[in-house]
Amino acid sequence: MPNELARRIVAAHAHGAVAQARAFDGVTHDVTRGRLREILVTELLRPLLPPIWNVSTGIICDSNGCDSTAPADDSPTTECDGQSGQEDVIIYDPQLLPPFFARAEQSLIPLEACLGVIEVKSMLSAGEVESTIKHARMIRQLTNTLEWRTLPSDAIAHRFLFPLHHIFAFGTTLTGKNKTEWQRVAEKHAQLNESDPLIY
Numbered sequence: 002m003p004n005e006l007a008r009r010i011v012a013a014h015a016h017g018a019v020a021q022a023r024a025f026d027g028v029t030h031d032v033t034r035g036r037l038r039e040i041l042v043t044e045l046l047r048p049l050l051p052p053i054w055n056v057s058t059g060i061i062c063d064s065n066g067c068d069s070t071a072p073a074d075d076s077p078t079t080e081c082d083g084q085s086g087q088e089d090v091i092i093y094d095p096q097l098l099p100p101f102f103a104r105a106e107q108s109l110i111p112l113e114a115c116l117g118v119i120e121v122k123s124m125l126s127a128g129e130v131e132s133t134i135k136h137a138r139m140i141r142q143l144t145n146t147l148e149w150r151t152l153p154s155d156a157i158a159h160r161f162l163f164p165l166h167h168i169f170a171f172g173t174t175l176t177g178k179n180k181t182e183w184q185r186v187a188e189k190h191a192q193l194n195e196s197d198p199l200i201y
Contacts, residue, residue, distance in 0.1 A: 011049065018045045022123075022171045039089045039121045042169050046092070046119075054094050054116065059108035061085040061115055061164070062101060063143040085140050090119035092164070112143050115164040125170035125182065130189045130200075137166035137199035166200050 018041045028034040043056050050056065065083035093100070093114045101109040118140065120133050141163050173182060186200055 014045055014048070018042070019171060035121070035123065038123060038171060042090055042119060042121050046090070050092065053096055054092055055100075055103075057091050057093070057100075057103065057108040057110065058087070058089060058106070059091055059103075059110060060087060061091065061110050061112050061118070061140065061143065063112045064146050065144055083143070085118075085143065086136065088118050089121040090169075091115060092117035092119070112145055112163070113147050117165045117167060119167045119169050122168060122170040122172075124172040124174060125168065126174040127185065127189070129170075130168070130186055131193070133166070133168055134186075134189055134193055134195065134199050138195070140164070140166065141199070168200060 021041055022038050025034050025037045028037065039058055043058070046056055062084045091108065091110050093110050094116055095114065098111040098114040100114070101111065103109075118137075120136070122129050143163075145163065168186075170182075175182065175185065187198075190198060190200075
């Protein structure tokens with residue numbers, strides 16, 4: 002049974018983040034409003050993560066480095082160019098590899114140090130789910146120089162080559178109770194012929 006006190010504390014933080022996100026509806030500049038919500042998610046995560054892990058926004062780079070021919074915008078590409086697009090939230094372990102560059106607003110993180118990626122959505126739609134799956138697929142095209150990585154958790158070793166990809170949404174276009182977001186994600190995986198889940 003989960004610790005009820007811990008659950009209430011986490012739930013209170015989550016409800017507070019949602020309330021603040023709704024307050025940001027009054028911000029008319031789309032990019033600024035989106036960035037404010039990314040900061041909310043980052044601040045929500047920090048107290049829940051081990052102190053050795055860092056949270057940032059930025060770009061993931063592999064050992065091939067940054068290609069000068071990479072697109073100027075942050076749109077997902079079908080071919081790997083040695084870097085990801087702009088990631089809303091990156092969870093990484095600097096003890097595995099330090100970031101190439103790290104500032105409060107932007108970081109360049111080596112793929113081998115990345116543990117998780119979170120895409121922050123104001124409103125989650127079927128189109129947003131599909132674009133997130135395609136973006137996760139693009140990250141898996143990066144070159145990882147490690148054969149595997151181990152994260153100890155209660156003596157259970159979780160091994161993976163790429164960061165776990167997640168969605169954090171402040172709202173959804175789903176209505177009624179006939180389908181959950183997880184079911185919609187599973188359906189999109191099937192439609193895109195992805196046998197292994199790319200979003201968790």
